[in-house]
Amino acid sequence: MQLGKRLDRLPEDEDRFLSVHSENRAWTAAVHFILTVLALAFFVPIMLVISASFSDERTVLLNGYRLWPQNFSLQAYEYLFLDVTQIFRSYGVSIIVTFFGTTLGLLLSSMLAYALSRRNFRLRNVLSFIVYFTILFNGGIVPFYLLITRSLQLQNTLWALILPHLVVGFYVLILRTYFRELPEEIMEAATMDGAGEMRIFFQIVLPMSIPALATIGLFFILFYWNDWFTPLLFIRSNELVPLQYLLHRTMADLQFLTDNMSNIPTDIARPPVPLATIRMALAVLGAAPITLIFLLLQRYFVSGLTIGALKG
Amino acid sequence: MAQAHSKAIARKRLPSWPVIRKELRVNLPLLALALPGLIHILLFQYATLPFLLVAFKSYRPALGLWDSPWVGFRNFEFLFTGTGKGWEIIRNVLLYNSTFIILGTVFALAIAIMLAEVHHSRLSRIYRTSLFLPQFISWVIIAYIVLAFFDRDQGMINAMLRSAGANPVNWYGTSEAWPPILVAAHLWRTVGLGSVVYLAGILRINPELFEAAAVDGANRWQQIRFITLPSLMPLVIVLTLLSIGNIFRADFGLFYQVPRQYANPLLIGSTDVIDTFVVRALSNSGQIELATAAGFFQSFVGLVLVVFINSIVRRVNPERALF
Numbered sequence A: 001m002q003l004g005k006r007l008d009r010l011p012e013d014e015d016r017f018l019s020v021h022s023e024n025r026a027w028t029a030a031v032h033f034i035l036t037v038l039a040l041a042f043f044v045p046i047m048l049v050i051s052a053s054f055s056d057e058r059t060v061l062l063n064g065y066r067l068w069p070q071n072f073s074l075q076a077y078e079y080l081f082l083d084v085t086q087i088f089r090s091y092g093v094s095i096i097v098t099f100f101g102t103t104l105g106l107l108l109s110s111m112l113a114y115a116l117s118r119r120n121f122r123l124r125n126v127l128s129f130i131v132y133f134t135i136l137f138n139g140g141i142v143p144f145y146l147l148i149t150r151s152l153q154l155q156n157t158l159w160a161l162i163l164p165h166l167v168v169g170f171y172v173l174i175l176r177t178y179f180r181e182l183p184e185e186i187m188e189a190a191t192m193d194g195a196g197e198m199r200i201f202f203q204i205v206l207p208m209s210i211p212a213l214a215t216i217g218l219f220f221i222l223f224y225w226n227d228w229f230t231p232l233l234f235i236r237s238n239e240l241v242p243l244q245y246l247l248h249r250t251m252a253d254l255q256f257l258t259d260n261m262s263n264i265p266t267d268i269a270r271p272p273v274p275l276a277t278i279r280m281a282l283a284v285l286g287a288a289p290i291t292l293i294f295l296l297l298q299r300y301f302v303s304g305l306t307i308g309a310l311k312g
Numbered sequence B: 001m002a003q004a005h006s007k008a009i010a011r012k013r014l015p016s017w018p019v020i021r022k023e024l025r026v027n028l029p030l031l032a033l034a035l036p037g038l039i040h041i042l043l044f045q046y047a048t049l050p051f052l053l054v055a056f057k058s059y060r061p062a063l064g065l066w067d068s069p070w071v072g073f074r075n076f077e078f079l080f081t082g083t084g085k086g087w088e089i090i091r092n093v094l095l096y097n098s099t100f101i102i103l104g105t106v107f108a109l110a111i112a113i114m115l116a117e118v119h120h121s122r123l124s125r126i127y128r129t130s131l132f133l134p135q136f137i138s139w140v141i142i143a144y145i146v147l148a149f150f151d152r153d154q155g156m157i158n159a160m161l162r163s164a165g166a167n168p169v170n171w172y173g174t175s176e177a178w179p180p181i182l183v184a185a186h187l188w189r190t191v192g193l194g195s196v197v198y199l200a201g202i203l204r205i206n207p208e209l210f211e212a213a214a215v216d217g218a219n220r221w222q223q224i225r226f227i228t229l230p231s232l233m234p235l236v237i238v239l240t241l242l243s244i245g246n247i248f249r250a251d252f253g254l255f256y257q258v259p260r261q262y263a264n265p266l267l268i269g270s271t272d273v274i275d276t277f278v279v280r281a282l283s284n285s286g287q288i289e290l291a292t293a294a295g296f297f298q299s300f301v302g303l304v305l306v307v308f309i310n311s312i313v314r315r316v317n318p319e320r321a322l323f
Helices: A002-008 A011-019 A025-053 A057-063 A075-082 A085-117 A124-136 A141-151 A158-165 A169-180 A184-192 A197-208 A210-226 A229-234 A243-252 A254-259 A275-311 B002-013 B017-044 B046-056 B074-082 B085-116 B121-136 B139-150 B156-163 B175-203 B207-215 B220-245 B252-257 B265-271 B274-283 B285-316
Strands: none
Touching: A025 A275, A025 B085, A025 B121, A025 B139, A057 A275, A075 A275, A085 A124, A085 A158, A085 A169, A085 A197, A085 A210, A085 A243, A085 B017, A124 A169, A124 B017, A124 B285, A141 A158, A141 A229, A141 B046, A141 B274, A141 B285, A158 A210, A158 A229, A158 B017, A169 A210, A184 A197, A197 A210, A197 B017, A210 A243, A210 A275, A210 B121, A229 A243, A243 A254, A243 A275, A243 B139, A254 A275, A275 B121, A275 B139, B017 B046, B046 B074, B046 B285, B074 B085, B074 B285, B085 B121, B085 B175, B085 B220, B085 B265, B085 B274, B085 B285, B121 B175, B139 B156, B139 B175, B139 B252, B175 B220, B175 B252, B175 B265, B207 B220, B220 B285, B252 B274, B274 B285
């Protein structure tokens, strides 16, 4: 739909970057300098971890972690890949949870948000209050825990990781605001042509809302991928350990990872665990996917957020 | 006469059948669309509320929620006077959040002002991307990063101290070290987002103001002081107020993961906030009532505070009020 495409890119806003303050070379140079230093400084912590993961274990034990890999070595990664079972399993769990969580969450949230955005929906005010009140007040961690384990008996299941976070009042609010700004004429025209509300939603509104859905979808992905707290509360068996939680357990207790690598021969034949570097390698593996996604999509994400902030 | 009158009234109260049908044709599908999300909210948000009663009871899992004995406010009393933990976690969360708000605002503003000077849209995007990146990294991984800096044996800081001839510090055993570290970690993660919001605010300022000021001979610094900052003040005030509304809520991941509270109990005193206390107490089944009480306190006070703050915000800048 042409309208949808136009809402994607609003060139005027980006171009405003080019004309805020008047020319002043020295000042601009200084600003660029500071920003460059800052950007690099922001990157330093990440570099430290990456370089530590590619360093030789013995050198690190002697000299500590450095910004550049010392005696470049793939030791830590080799060890991790000796038995990838747990890591692959955790990746799998994370991918499944993120995929289903994001798609279901987007679906349910947008359906609800759309209904709340329609002015002729009689229940709009009551339901809006019910939904938005949850932003301001909720039971907290213990009631949540008791509900999932005592009432719903979902402990130690994938559902416990996916279900609780599907609909969040805050995201429904954002989506509703977006839906409200869509032109009514299109929907009225569709109604005139005999389309029902459901059809309008799925065949007209959704395709027009790709930018908003993409942004909220990214929030969902970010949440589900990085969620280690829900597994902390509810997951007990190793098959259901998602990636970030694996990282957490390994951080707390390196044994957790090494004990689960059952394919490695024990005792004599087992190579020594590169303790200092293996954690860093694990961290890199844990952060790489989402960082890559961010870097690939950053053009849309960073601009989109700026424009969103501009309009909000 | 009376009959016709009452019939007329009846006709006013009950809409005619075609009208009802039209309403239903719109409202029923909308309700159907809303229903799954609504059920979810009712189930996963509202159904948790009865369990808040645990805060007022002496919870016995065998008896369940309803049959456990009622103890009124005793759990709250114990939380504040008995263990004293109550005051400690409140003090911590207030101090940390105040620092976050003040420093966060200052840095986000400074960065936004600088970003607005960048006329090159590609470079600007590169800067913004690198400032944004930490948002995508989970606290677990950040805990690893902090470990890489502060580990007693391999940490980069201690390695640099050693090579400079100084003594290495046992960071994970020194509780005073962690407030600054946590503040730095929080800023690292959030300043990117804050600066983008303020940047948007700066971009909304009418460029003619700056041109006029330049013509009048104002240098860049004066332009910032007299145009940029005052224009941003309403936004700063509103965002600060909203943050104050959330001042009892802490980012659990930051306080639990970065100091590795599960492994370093010495650090708990200076890094414990309501959320970390609740999680720790939850695992101690003897303290589940305390945990619930603390969480209830946080949610309740948070609600009161947000409503109060919102009424202030509504007076300052109505469009930005939450409700």
